[in-house]
Amino acid sequence: xxxxxxxxxxxxxxxxxxxxxxxxxxxxxxxxxxxxxxxxxxxxxxxxxxxxxxxxxxxxxxxxxxxxxxxxxxxxxxxxxxxxxxxxxxxxxxxxxxxxxxxxxxxxxxxxxxxxxxxxxxxxxxxxxxxxxxxxxxxxxxxxxxxxxx
Amino acid sequence: xxxxxxxxxxxxxxxxxxxxxxxxxxxxxxxxxxxxxxxxxxxxxxxxxxxxxxxxxxxxxxxxxxxxxxxxxxxxxxxxxxxxxxxxxxxxxxxxxxxxxxxxxxxxxx
Ligand SMILES: Nc1ncnc2c1ncn2[C@@H]1O[C@H](COP(=O)(O)OP(=O)(O)O)[C@@H](O)[C@H]1O
Ligand SMILES: [Mg+2]
Numbered sequence: 001x002x003x004x005x006x007x008x009x010x011x012x013x014x015x016x017x018x019x020x021x022x023x024x025x026x027x028x029x030x031x032x033x034x035x036x037x038x039x040x041x042x043x044x045x046x047x048x049x050x051x052x053x054x055x056x057x058x059x060x061x062x063x064x065x066x067x068x069x070x071x072x073x074x075x076x077x078x079x080x081x082x083x084x085x086x087x088x089x090x091x092x093x094x095x096x097x098x099x100x101x102x103x104x105x106x107x108x109x110x111x112x113x114x115x116x117x118x119x120x121x122x123x124x125x126x127x128x129x130x131x132x133x134x135x136x137x138x139x140x141x142x143x144x145x146x147x148x149x150x
Numbered sequence: 151x152x153x154x155x156x157x158x159x160x161x162x163x164x165x166x167x168x169x170x171x172x173x174x175x176x177x178x179x180x181x182x183x184x185x186x187x188x189x190x191x192x193x194x195x196x197x198x199x200x201x202x203x204x205x206x207x208x209x210x211x212x213x214x215x216x217x218x219x220x221x222x223x224x225x226x227x228x229x230x231x232x233x234x235x236x237x238x239x240x241x242x243x244x245x246x247x248x249x250x251x252x253x254x255x256x257x258x259x260x
Contacts (some may be wrong), residue, residue: 026230029209030208036212113206115186119190
């Protein structure tokens with residue numbers, strides 16, 4: 001069996017993409033809510049939906065907080081769920097540092113609203129079976145989280 | 151499990167939204183103002199005590215399927231927060247008491 005199948009890189013059974021607007025705190029979380037509704041409709045187990053919802057929300061809010069705009073795509077494969085978030089933005093200079101719990105470059109405004117705990121990426125890592133982040137400073141970030149369904 | 155209506159009566163909570171969502175059973179509570187912390191550690195069916203009043207709390211409550219949001223310290227939800235709460239069918243309650251006192255009183259009901 002090719003290794004890529006286990007990571008959800010083949011052709012998905014279903015794919016749905018959504019736009020995420022940077023800086024739009026009012027809409028922040030809407031895309032994640034829609035993806036959660038979709039996963040419910042499909043009949044995924046509550047436990048898997050919970051994990052996916054956390055991954056989606058944290059990734060979506062990172063686009064809202066740090067990037068200009070982005071797209072969030074959910075893919076259902078026979079054996080896994082893939083959440084892909086690509087954004088145009090400042091990028092992450094040191095991904096390893098950004099992954100550390102508590103590290104945050106959130107502004108005072110964001111912190112006063114309860115964002116910027118530096119727990120977003122760690123939350124995604126804990127709830128996904130696989131997390132890959134690629135980032136180019138000055139261009140943007142692409143995140144891929146895979147959740148195994150079986 | 152405790153009926154949300156019972157909690158509202160016992161603690162004398164103000165109901166901001168929505169009258170028709172108050173029959174839900176509550177399984178416990180979580181207190182926190184950092185959204186990622188609440189995302190990570192709250193459970194479906196819990197009442198969430200917070201001082202955050204902006205619309206994103208509705209997204210958090212909806213994604214985590216929380217039983218209700220309880221605003222502490224007399225904080226009132228922003229109008230756009232209530233709009234979202236209506237849409238997502240999330241109960242938003244309030245009390246002049248601080249989070250510590252609310253948690254203490256709540257825990258006696260479980
Ligand atoms: N999409 C992104 N674009 C640019 N920077 C990002 C992005 N996502 C995360 N970061 C950086 O990584 C840090 C840590 O992110 P995260 O763990 O979600 O915590 P928080 O959002 O609370 O700061 C952020 O503060 C930010 O510096
Ligand atoms: Mg974040």
